Amino acid sequence: GNSVTQMEGPVTLSEEAFLTINCTYTATGYPSLFWYVQYPGEGLQLLLKATKADDKGSNKGFEATYRKETTSFHLEKGSVQVSDSAVYFCALSDQTGANNLFFGTGTRLTVIP
Amino acid sequence: DGGITQSPKYLFRKEGQNVTLSCEQNLNHDAMYWYRQDPGQGLRLIYYSQIVNDFQKGDIAEGYSVSREKKESFPLTVTSAQKNPTAFYLCASSWTGKSYEQYFGPGTRLTVT
Numbered sequence: 706g707n708s709v710t711q712m713e714g715p716v717t718l719s720e721e722a723f724l725t726i727n728c729t730y731t732a733t734g735y736p737s738l739f740w741y742v743q744y745p746g747e748g749l750q751l752l753l754k755a756t757k758a759d760d761k762g763s764n765k766g767f768e769a770t771y772r773k774e775t776t777s778f779h780l781e782k783g784s785v786q787v788s789d790s791a792v793y794f795c796a797l798s799d800q801t802g803a804n805n806l807f808f809g810t811g812t813r814l815t816v817i818p
Numbered sequence: 819d820g821g822i823t824q825s826p827k828y829l830f831r832k833e834g835q836n837v838t839l840s841c842e843q844n845l846n847h848d849a850m851y852w853y854r855q856d857p858g859q860g861l862r863l864i865y866y867s868q869i870v871n872d873f874q875k876g877d878i879a880e881g882y883s884v885s886r887e888k889k890e891s892f893p894l895t896v897t898s899a900q901k902n903p904t905a906f907y908l909c910a911s912s913w914t915g916k917s918y919e920q921y922f923g924p925g926t927r928l929t930v931t
Contacts, residue, residue, distance in 0.1 A: 709860075737917040748822075748908055748922035749861075756917045794860060803868060804849060804912055805876075806920055808860035 707732045711795050711809030718785055718816050726780040726812045728769075728795035736797040738762075738771055738778040739806070743792045752780075752793070785816045820845050822923035824909050829928045831903075839894045839926045841909035847921070848914045850892035854878060855906040855925075864907075867892055868914050896928065903930045 712727040730738065737756045741749040753762030758773035767782045778795060795809040822843045831837045843850065849868045853861040863876030867886040881900025886892055892911075896903045906927050910920040 739919060741922075746925075746927075748824075748924045749910075750922070751919045754917075754919055798917065800916055803866065803874070804914060804916065804918055804920070805851075805863060805866060806861075810858070810860045 707736065707797060707799055707807045709795050709797055709807055709809040711793075711812050713810075713812070715813040715815060718814070720787055720816055720818050721784045722816075724780070724782040724785045724789075724814070726793055726795075726814070728778045728780065728809060730776050730778065730795075730797050732776075732797055732799075732807075734800040735773075736800060738769070739796045739798070740767070740769055740778070740780050741794045741796060741808075743794065743811070745791075749794065785814070787816045787818055790814055790816050822909060822911055822921055824907075824923040824926050826926060827924065829926055831928070831930050833930055834898045835930075836895055836897050837903075837928065837930075839896065839907055839909075839928070841892045841894065841923060843890055843892075843909075843911040843921075843923075845911055845921060846889075847911035848889070849912050850886070851910040851912075851920060852876075852882070852884065852892070852894045853908045853910065855908060861908060864894065896930075903928060 739754045740752040753764040755762040755771035792811045796806045851866040852864040865884045867873035909923040912920040
């Protein structure tokens with residue numbers, strides 16, 4: 706079956722620190738992979754995505770590379786800001802055409818000045 | 819502006835009452851989804867619909883019902899049969915087919931007492 710495992714939080718970093726949030730997945734076939742971000746009290750926003758092996762998704766200084774050999778899609782940012790404080794979700798989409806998403810449990814990031 | 823709207827933002831109901839959550843999109847997406855989010859957990863799929871007048875149960879459909887009479891609308895009814903209805907409910911939409919991301923609404927926080 707399809708599943709996503711994320712590193713547990715919460716994660717607290719100082720401003721300008723390096724961020725890594727680990728994400729591994731189990732899937733049949735070749736899923737697409739996503740990172741979503743959720744700010745307090747809001748819905749989810751797509752942060753980046755990758756649709757095939759070795760693809761790198763990037764947006765707003767965040768990056769993640771689709772690693773088929775390690776079934777991973779780790780999120781990284783070189784220098785975090787206070788405004789990056791949010792909950793980050795890793796997700797994969799099934800390949801049945803229904804486009805259903807399978808989410809990890811989320812990782813809460815707090816960046817302190 | 820294109821997007822997804824959910825109303826109301828906050829909803830309070832007494833136990834034993836049915837309640838309907840609204841979800842509207844003007845993105846011309848074929849597929850729509852309902853998720854439930856509980857504190858510290860990922861999103862769980864309640865129902866999804868890929869086309870008007872058709873919908874499918876997700877992982878936790880018991881105690882919920884939906885309709886899809888119009889492409890842009892996908893209301894969710896939380897019935898009195900749902901044992902733990904208090905949660906944050908998120909609606910999403912997307913193009914059908916593989917690899918498309920889902921776009922999320924701002925969510926409705928339902929509290930049942």
